[in-house]
Amino acid sequence: MKGIRRAGFKVLALLLAVTLLVLANAAYLQASEGDQGLERVVVNEYGLDSEGRMVAYFGSPVVDGEVDEIWSQAVPVTPKYISNGVQASAKFRALWDDNALYILAEIKDDQLSDQSANTYEQDSFEVFLDENNNKSSEYGVDDVHFRVNYKNARTADDGDIERFYTRTKVVEDGYIVEARVALQSAPVNGKVLGIELQVNEAKGAQRLGTINVFDATGTAWQDTSKFGEIILLGRPDNAVMGLNPYTLLTLIDIYKELDVSRYANFEIVADAIKAAEAFLDGEIETQQQIDDQVAALRDAVSKLEPAEWLANEKEFKALPNQYRWPNEQQGTIETVVYQATNRRGGTDTKKLHVYLPYGYYDEGNDRKYNVLYLMHGGGENEDLLFGGPGQNRELKRIIDNMIAFGDIEPLIVVTPTFYRGMDDAGEFHKELVNDVIPVVETKYRTYLTTGDLEDMKATRNHRAFGGFSMGALSTWYTYIFALDYVKYFMPLSGDCWIIPTSAGARRAMLTAEYLERVAKNGGYEPTDYYLLCATGDADIAYGNMVPQIEALKQLSDSFIYSGDVSKGNFYFMVAKGGTHHWNWVNQYIYNILPDLFRD
Secondary structure, X not given: OOOOOOOXXXXXXXXXXXXXXXXXXXXXXXXXXXXXXXXXXXXXXXXXXXXXXXXXXXXXXXXXXXXXXXXXXXXXEOOOEEOOOOOOEEEEEEEEOOOEEEEEEEEEOOOOOOOOOOHHHOOEEEEEEEOOOOOOOOOOOOEEEEEEEOOOOEEXXXXXXXXXXXXXXXXXXXXXXXXXXXXXXXOOOOOEEEEEEEEEEEEOXXXXXXXXXXXXXXXXXXXXXXXXXXXXXXXXXXXXXXXXXXXXXXXXXXXXXXXXXXXXXXXXXXXXXXXXXXXXXXXXXXXXXXXXXXXXXXXXXHOOOEOHHHHHOOOXXXXXXXXXXXXXXXXXXXXXXXXXXXXXXXXXXXXXXXEEOOOOXXXXXXXXXXXXXXXXXXXXXXXXXXXXXXXOOHHHHHHHHHXXXXXXXXXXXXXXXXXXXXXXXXXXXXXXXXXXXXXXXXXXXXXXXXXXHHHHHHOHHHEEEEEEOHHHHHHHHHHHHHOOOOOEEXXXXXXXXXXXXOOOOOOHHHHHHHXXXXXXXXXXXXXXXXXXXXXEOOXXXXXXXXXXXXXXXXXXXXXXXOOOOXXXXXXXXXXXXXXXXXXXXXXXXXXXXXXXXXX
């Protein structure tokens, strides 16, 4: 089996792909021979059936960037929704087997670019999958949103990236993507999955637009109800599956991308990877042999120890799935309506949502609660994070579970908006101090009593403010202009823009020195304020935040850098593969919440 298709991709992927080719295609042939009486579904000019669904027939292609003959059995789908200005074109095909859904994307695009730091603004292909097809709007544990660019760089906005294996190939008039999404539950004939497929066309560092099969709104990235459907057909009862090597291949790819400098003993993983590669170069007889190699790789990674220089870093920990499920001890959401001063000298009627922890209204409960204010990003609103009363969105479930599991003390969480009122993310601090804090914290049992400025200052230890993207801008400005009233700050995926005509990335030291003067001029010691920052290394904000963070580190009299808040007042947590997306932001909040209100 050696020597076949060696050119153009890694020997590792080649050797095992060829092993799979023999076994998987044999399995498919058995399936076809036992299913000759199956009538293929009639499809329209777009390749969709009478109910507007994609159709996937049973078969196991080799995921290697080459278009195997087996793909000729799949129904070609021509996308219907193409943004204005897009010059690229695409055709998709789908197959499935007992383990996964496979997608072939053949994309014609004569100008390919990955210049943008934002992964969705690169020439790339995206897969959205709602495995339970429950169209829950919010992404659940069964939903994924994966992306791969033409250079085979993979990212995940939602879902475990270990479930996503791809190979790409640049061809004369564009590129080819073969993608495999591992399924969590056993698929059967007639099962319908929610799905959307999207191509992003880039020019330079900008996205020209998208090509979509089902979503005409451009909102599938945040709403699973915008997905279309795909029906699985054609599996005979006597189908025999070949070996499944893709978990092993995926782990090898992921572990090879680990930053060696972050570990004191990375050689144990390097040795495990070499052993896995040697295994793939030999004779493979059983799935158990492959699974044993997967277990050995995972075991090696579990034994990694951080390098000495990481002692001060805040380590990102992925959110365990049990935190995504509803807890029996659920908090409640209430809506508060208030009047906010606007730029015209009048007022706007606005609303915000308040999370109250489980037991808040219990008889005899006279406990006072700390308060966290959380701000959305640009183009979003106060409904995004929690929804509203009666809803149970992911962030609420995370906080419910953290309280129930004893990770954090019960607290109140408030989700306002910077739109209307002053209508500016950088000006929201005025509304926060003048309108929001007095209204919220005198209505609920907090440490505030009268609601005046002196009372707010006296209770600042019990108040935190954080936000994502433009909400991070609100957070930096709240630190600058309302440090007297807030002690804890959580800027997520966003730098400070206080220096005119520039952001923290371009005038990092000037920005850092400005932030230092705020604290010193206010007479605050480092133990009087905390900057707990986070983003992902695949986030567009990463390149903007890093220079500012490095500049702040140099001002160690005011910003003591440590992932342990008992030793410092400032850290920067980075998630490997993290993108500019709320799935990651919720995980940053999960990691940071235990560091709030430590005193």
